Amino acid sequence: MGPDPNPERFFREAGEVFEQAQARAGQIEHSFGLGAFHVRLRFAGPALVRQTVRALQHLPPPPSTKPDLTIRVWDSVSTDTVMVPPPWSNAAYRQHGMVEGLDQDGRFLVVFQWYCHALHVLDLVANEALFWVRSSAQVPRAEAGAPLRTIFHLWAGARGMVLVHAAAVGRPDGGVLLVGKAGAGKSTSALASLPSPLLYLSDDTCFVQNGSPPQSLSLYSTARTDTDGLGRFAFPASWVSNPRRSATEKAICFLHEHAAHKLLLSCPVRAILIVNRIADEQSALRPASGGAVLAAMAPSTLLQLPSGSQGSLNTLAAIASKVPGYHFDLGTSVEGIPEPIVRLLDHQPELPT
Amino acid sequence: VHETLDEQTVIVHLENGTYYSLDPIGSLVWERMVQGATLAQIVEGLSVRYDTAAATIETAVATLCAQLEAESLVVPGLSPQGLSGVSWPERGSNRREFLAPVLNKYTDMQELLLLDPVHEVDDTGWPRARQDGA
Numbered sequence: 313m314g315p316d317p318n319p320e321r322f323f324r325e326a327g328e329v330f331e332q333a334q335a336r337a338g339q340i341e342h343s344f345g346l347g348a349f350h351v352r353l354r355f356a357g358p359a360l361v362r363q364t365v366r367a368l369q370h371l372p373p374p375p376s377t378k379p380d381l382t383i384r385v386w387d388s389v390s391t392d393t394v395m396v397p398p399p400w401s402n403a404a405y406r407q408h409g410m411v412e413g414l415d416q417d418g419r420f421l422v423v424f425q426w427y428c429h430a431l432h433v434l435d436l437v438a439n440e441a442l443f444w445v446r447s448s449a450q451v452p453r454a455e456a457g458a459p460l461r462t463i464f465h466l467w468a469g470a471r472g473m474v475l476v477h478a479a480a481v482g483r484p485d486g487g488v489l490l491v492g493k494a495g496a497g498k499s500t501s502a503l504a505s506l507p508s509p510l511l512y513l514s515d516d517t518c519f520v521q522n523g524s525p526p527q528s529l530s531l532y533s534t535a536r537t538d539t540d541g542l543g544r545f546a547f548p549a550s551w552v553s554n555p556r557r558s559a560t561e562k563a564i565c566f567l568h569e570h571a572a573h574k575l576l577l578s579c580p581v582r583a584i585l586i587v588n589r590i591a592d593e594q595s596a597l598r599p600a601s602g603g604a605v606l607a608a609m610a611p612s613t614l615l616q617l618p619s620g621s622q623g624s625l626n627t628l629a630a631i632a633s634k635v636p637g638y639h640f641d642l643g644t645s646v647e648g649i650p651e652p653i654v655r656l657l658d659h660q661p662e663l664p665t
Numbered sequence: 666v667h668e669t670l671d672e673q674t675v676i677v678h679l680e681n682g683t684y685y686s687l688d689p690i691g692s693l694v695w696e697r698m699v700q701g702a703t704l705a706q707i708v709e710g711l712s713v714r715y716d717t718a719a720a721t722i723e724t725a726v727a728t729l730c731a732q733l734e735a736e737s738l739v740v741p742g743l744s745p746q747g748l749s750g751v752s753w754p755e756r757g758s759n760r761r762e763f764l765a766p767v768l769n770k771y772t773d774m775q776e777l778l779l780l781d782p783v784h785e786v787d788d789t790g791w792p793r794a795r796q797d798g799a
Contacts, residue, residue, distance in 0.1 A: 601672075
């Protein structure tokens, strides 16, 4: 730790750098509604705007005038500003770039993610956050598919929500979460819903509010697929936003730009499905215990982002205990994937509110 | 961090990315250990619920404890005195067959923690930019 790890002073001084950057590069603002919450994004200049807001533009206008979360977003290169140095030492970095020991009462959460070279700071009392990079060019293209995810994740815990590693599909009266490891078929299942009566809420990450019943909230309109899925079952090649991607990069599209009518912003969670590919043609559902659902949903949710906690695990367990769980054996017929989900939603009794 | 739901326990080691699950009997043992029960108290409680010799139960529970210790999920000797009243779920009318508890270990998520290794800082105090151009 450095000589004076005063997080409040660092937050204030970094905020002053942002104001300086905004004065030089221009003020740009976007606000949107996230369930009952008002999220406000303040940018210093245009460098990070498109890659940050594109996946969020399906979200509705804010439901209130007072923001529940304000995020200041800027880079140093395009704004010709110098970031204040961090008041912590290299030894303070922990898993996922979480900075430890900065703040005894837990008011300030600080993460420096090396893979996108980005600083995230959240003040849980003021509901203010900072997102800073040295240069917008350092942010990987894939980040446009899930912008500001770390800040949303850190903020959600204080709002009774969890940013769950899950796809989600459904209808306004109810839907399902699709959980499982990477490659299990979550995205495939979500994309397969596009030509069906089901609507699309998420392919990888969504908020879940721990209510009765739990409520899923769309955060990103992103859809991803590998080359195999392109044009075959996922989405047409003409929808791809990153045509010049590398061989290992997934094709990304922003569904609100092409199929806005297929997006679902929120719905009650009526069941949680553990996705698992099988060799048979037809997809099918089998009952799963709450423990099996938790085992499928919790590790990747807690480990993929910083600050996984006992509280987050308790919330996930509470959510899993409120709705039935199923193993979703994902058959090879992509066209047949939505049918068991539609049948489940048709026959699953609505949960008491 | 750990949580038990429907008689299955999920344990996630946030520092190294390993996670575990325990079957129903393993979960019973884990929950009692979390409460601070001794090995003897756990064996006694299981013996009145399962139709199996106490010695067999003791061996199985000791094996599980050793596995949990080897995985650094428990620290031995923190509650050497045990508890005066260890809570157990309702016993039911019939004693069931005892199956040795199983600890399942998963390491497939560890790579998620390798995305952000500890890094070097430059003279501004901030971590150096990555050089691979990704």
